Amino acid sequence: MEYFGYKGLLASMLRDVGVEPGDFIRITRGDGFTIEGVLMPRYSGGDEPIIVLKLRNGYNVGVRIRGGETIEKAGRVERGEPGAPVPLVEELEVGDKRVFVLGCGGTVASRVDYETGAVKPYLSPEELALSVPEMFKYTSIDVEQLFAVLSEDMKPWMWHKIVEGVARAISMGYDGVVVTHGTDTMSYTAAALSFAFHRGLPVPIAMTGSQRSSDRPSSDAAFNLVSATLVASKAPFAEVAVVMHGESGDTYALVHRGVRVRKMHSSRRDAFQSVNARPLARVWPREGRIEMLEEKFRVRGSELLQVDNGFDEKVALIKHFPGPISEVIDTLVDRGFHGIVVEGTGFGHVSSDAIDSIRRAVESGIPVVAATQTVFGRVNLNVYSTGRKMLEVGVIPVEDMLAEVAYVKLSWVLARTRDMGEVRSLMLSNLAGEISGRHDVKLYPRWDV
Amino acid sequence: MSETKIDYESLGLKVGLEIHQQLDVGRKLFCKCPAILEEGESVSITRYLRPTRSELGDVDPAALFEWRRGRFYEYQSPIKSSCLVEADEEPPHGVNHDALAVAIAVAMTLNSHVFDEIHVMRKVVIDGSNTSGFQRTALIAVGGWLEVNGRRIPIETICLEEDAARKVGEEGAKVVYRLDRLGIPLIEIATAPVIGSPEEARDVALAIGRFLRLTGRVKRGLGTIRQDLNVSIRGGAKTEIKGVQRLELIPKVVHYEVLRQLNLLKVRDELKRRGLREEDITLDPVELTGLLRESKSRVLRRALDSGGVILGLKLPRMKGLLGFEVAPGKRFGSEIADYVRFWSGAGGLIHSDELPGYGISFEELQAIYKALRASPESDAFIIVADDRGRALKALASAVERVKAAFKGVPEETRAANEDGTTRYMRPRPGAARMYPETDIPPVNVTEDLLREAEKIKPEPLNVKLERLTLKHGLSRELALEALSDPRLDLIEKLIEKHHEKIPASVIASIFIVTLRGLKGKGVDVEAIPDERIEELAEAIARGVVAKEAAETILEEAAKNPEKSVDSIIETLGLKTVTEEEAIKIIDETIKANMEEVKAKGHKAAGLIMGRVMEKLRGKMDGRKVSELVKKRLEHHLHPSPEKR
């Protein structure tokens, strides 16, 4: 039996006394020691018979119940009705552009209920205006909360929904779309949007998120949101991009192409980096300035909206490892997967004893794509004999495409064709900037020591 | 202001103390960084902190104000002593186990009730001193007491928290902090507000400091212990005073705060006596820019030259009140000015009770009265010169503060100045702005942890006293002094280590006589590392230097903390001399002063001794020198027969 996170005897004890979180309670120990505080729900700490109280001084503490204590209700704390939130600025200036913000999870525009720990997204432009008024400096804003999903729970069918939402906004004439998203899988969704809109995109789609949740004074959420809004409303390009902190400080953000970006750090604000490509632009949200870093881009307003939506759920992304990789491939084939991307070693190799498994996969009509686990650099299966054998059995080496992007692309391709020849041809064509033929010498970040 | 005796008891003085002491457990509280201050290589990070809204939708007005003002922070992140955790780029790690054990040990010794599960909280701070915008703090125990001067002072709470970043500069809207200090574990001990006199406040602070040092697990030196006070008198208000760095200052701070509250109550009474009501104070600013455009006042000129305006505000029937002294050198007008500075950012505020002055002429003064339709006989006014927005804000804040004077003493958080006075810092935070730190799971206080803490529990003072006197033969007087010395742990260690070679009294004297003497002379003895004192004891034990050399060596060590005692001895030529070398010096001295020796006979010993000691001080024990001088004098005056 569980009672607001309390278990066992403690749960029945609290229930018997008739106290609930929010009640003021008094615990008296056998030796006369008493302590009073607001009963808090128990969300962590396991099965220990410990009651969590919020004392009058604001601290939470845990009091162990050993038997012999008495628990009494000593009142109820009336939580005042939330009044009208105080705006951060006295007057809101609103720019002349129109931007649509599509909420797809993450903690970028949300606040936390400290009693339950639940994250509540900001649902209205009014709420956003109160908490991030700087966004409106450049543009008016409309908001739709598509879903509040944890980053790790994002699925290919949700990409489909996001594409629909973004397409709807664009067709309604917005000057740009901001997609808020959890950061862990943001780059997958960015790639999905890139392929879905590769045929025609008239305005920028700026994805953003936060590495520090927006309930903290030090959150990067507002900075990223303002940067993304600036890109969506004013950028000269019409591309799918990820807009996040460019360095640890709150100075500039970087705009990364949706098919070239990877989260390279688990916690830093500047976790997102362009791989095998330069960032598209640098953005100073405070000054309202956008500096282009790439000369070639799809120009805003030069294309008509053309959507090519739909993703195959049954695609696997696996990594080569020294153990029995062939068993993993066999299992995927046996479980009816439609395609496999392998992050191979170095040039894209898998061990030679897996060649037979790959052959079986390709012969069963399951394309096997080789990317590299080195993250940076290009796949090349011509240099060593294992590579040449992989080519012989039909592996598709996807040049300098990121493994995650190859995975999303394969999912998108397989939703259009299962023909091995067409799959190969689409995978090897550069549709959205995911493949480039040339890496100059400086295109690789290194230690500045 | 007359220094009349104040009967604190009849005023209902109540003082509570919050002592923050850095723990010396090697590492920081929530990461693996060493807990050291460092001037080395660092990376700069620029950040802004946003006011966050509480569950009720309200925003801390002070935080909001700072943000609107465009406050930003530059954090220097030193490579050796800070990491991604301090830079707010990585979640905090679990609580430092050793720090927790020390905190529990302290709580157990103070008879406090230790909680069974420790929850780390986030306490919102607005000044940028924490990169996250909040300080992480955990309540370890409640209750307990400490005996001071025969009285039990109740302890309210014992917390374990992280120290804030070190402020190293300020430039316009930017504040510069260094992250080395951020995250150093602090123990916070708060007493109940039961302390009844300024001296008792000091004694309690002293006792808590001494008690904490007994654990041998706390840091020493300037800035490692900080005292906050809360002071109230009957009819006044609870004032929080932050950051009293020196113990000696505590009685003064309390005394001045009592004066301040008494005088603010007098201001209130006088306002009433004059029949004034809050509604009489209204925000009706009058433009004085044109009127004062030709003024010679530098303050006004500066504002006008940068395109600012001059605004004035009449305060009816308040003549003389702004000039009323509320604490030494602090008038009611300065209370208003401090408040205005914080809330408007306006630099200066001039009030009528300090005019003529600031280069404002008598004629200008009359003109201002006229423009404000104020009477020079009964009314007061304030003027502000700044850009229009700020000036308006300044006058609005001034009205707010004057209105508050009708109620007496406002609840405030104030910062201590070096002279014992205080200045407005911010309004007292209402309900504690405290949220759970969801990144750190609660810590179960297990039997193992309690046993571990039990081992760290400091020995009671009487046990130590007994050991120092009975076992080591220290006089009771010296032993008591040793017990209150900040380096008690080192004294004990050295006494134990060298007990066969050096008397305990010699070791104790190095600290109690020599170091304190040097401190009295203005030498920065805090700068002397423990290591040097250990080396000094070692050198004395080995007979390399005489104990008399201690003062010279330590003085040098304070100047060059990096230099080893051996090399100090070398450079200063303090090596002990052999008996033959000493005799040679004595003989030379006697020969050089032969006339006087012959004239005075044995009475010349004093003179010779003096001259000889100039050369031998610190190189040979004084008594030994005296003995040799006598012998050699005898020899020169009455050469022995066999030599004849």
Ligand SMILES: [Zn+2]
């Ligand atoms: Zn660290």
